[in-house]
Amino acid sequence: MWQTYGHDWATALLQQALDTQRLSHAYLITGPAHIGKATLAREFAAALNCTGQTPPCGECRSCRLAHDDSHPDILVVQAQEHVLKIDQIRSLQHDLALSPYEGRYRVCLLIDLHLATDEAENALLKTLEEPASRVVLVLTATDASLLLPTVVSRCQVLALRGVPEQRIVQALTERWHVQPDRAQLLARLAGGRIGWAITAAQDENALAYRGQALDDLLQAVIGGRLARLKLAESLGSLERDELIELSSLWQTWWRDVLYANQGCDELVVNLDRTSALRSLAGQLRPAQLTAACNSVDRLREQLGHNVTARLALEDMLLNWPLATV
Numbered sequence: 510m511w512q513t514y515g516h517d518w519a520t521a522l523l524q525q526a527l528d529t530q531r532l533s534h535a536y537l538i539t540g541p542a543h544i545g546k547a548t549l550a551r552e553f554a555a556a557l558n559c560t561g562q563t564p565p566c567g568e569c570r571s572c573r574l575a576h577d578d579s580h581p582d583i584l585v586v587q588a589q590e591h592v593l594k595i596d597q598i599r600s601l602q603h604d605l606a607l608s609p610y611e612g613r614y615r616v617c618l619l620i621d622l623h624l625a626t627d628e629a630e631n632a633l634l635k636t637l638e639e640p641a642s643r644v645v646l647v648l649t650a651t652d653a654s655l656l657l658p659t660v661v662s663r664c665q666v667l668a669l670r671g672v673p674e675q676r677i678v679q680a681l682t683e684r685w686h687v688q689p690d691r692a693q694l695l696a697r698l699a700g701g702r703i704g705w706a707i708t709a710a711q712d713e714n715a716l717a718y719r720g721q722a723l724d725d726l727l728q729a730v731i732g733g734r735l736a737r738l739k740l741a742e743s744l745g746s747l748e749r750d751e752l753i754e755l756s757s758l759w760q761t762w763w764r765d766v767l768y769a770n771q772g773c774d775e776l777v778v779n780l781d782r783t784s785a786l787r788s789l790a791g792q793l794r795p796a797q798l799t800a801a802c803n804s805v806d807r808l809r810e811q812l813g814h815n816v817t818a819r820l821a822l823e824d825m826l827l828n829w830p831l832a833t834v
Contacts, residue, residue, distance in 0.1 A: 513549045514672070514677075514684075515545065515673070516672070523536075527556055532557075537648045537649075538650075558583070582610055591748050605636065623650040623655040630657050674697060685710050723782060752808075752818060763801040770798060
């Protein structure tokens with residue numbers, strides 16, 4: 510039984526491929542961070558070599574080894590220091606040339622392929638074009654557009670979508686035994702990213718990190734130019750992926766203030782910050798809030814074009830409105 514939550518259409522498609530043995534040699538699973546790409550990829554890898562009656566059974570030796578990341582026929586390749594390098598692909602190609610040790614397939618999980626160098630992606634093409642028998646590759650990436658078209662065209666693409674809020678609430682309360690009020694908050698904050706909600710339910714640091722990020726945002730709003738330049742300097746050393754994650758939180762915040770300003774409280778995500786949201790909503794005009802949202806969009810675009818992070822952050826922060834909380 511599949512343990513991946515919220516992506517029933519994807520698990521049904523993969524289950525049908527397993528049942529009919531009509532497997533592609535390569536799959537590409539895409540979607541935003543923390544939406545469940547790696548979880549689905551790992552479970553599919555386990556299912557490919559499962560010896561139970563209904564793969565993935567989760568109980569046979571093969572499934573247990575896969576769960577512990579110790580299956581000899583499941584190879585996991587991930588970025589090192591936020592880069593997936595050509596040497597890792599060459600090493601993988603050597604390993605895939607070997608026959609399976611004990612399973613039906615040699616399975617390779619290539620996690621976050623969008624972090625691969627151009628050389629690494631080009632090297633991977635050879636494996637995708639001339640796959641060895643009994644080899645299945647499962648790739649994950651945030652967006653197919655970040656990969657070479659020639660890589661994408663050789664894969665069966667599963668584009669994961671955001672999981673409905675109530676489905677996340679159900680998963681948190683039924684499987685992870687989260688209290689209903691907390692589950693509702695986490696599901697709303699997750700914005701469809703069930704992986705984030707599950708992590709936050711189990712790790713207090715996730716919510717603490719979010720809380721600190723929102724506190725920093727509010728200090729910048731009330732502190733003026735100097736406070737904003739200092740924040741840009743302190744955040745400028747973060748990795749691009751971390752800044753993208755932060756920018757999603759900032760965008761959600763400014764949209765919430767705009768919703769509150771327009772009386773659309775039912776759309777607000779940051780339910781635990783309603784006092785600050787209403788305070789800002791009462792002081793700022795819709796045009797100012799729209800400009801703040803646009804400034805975050807511009808930051809994300811600049812980061813995608815390799816603009817210096819500190820300069821991009823300064824540009825965004827200095828375009829935020831000044832207010833009190």
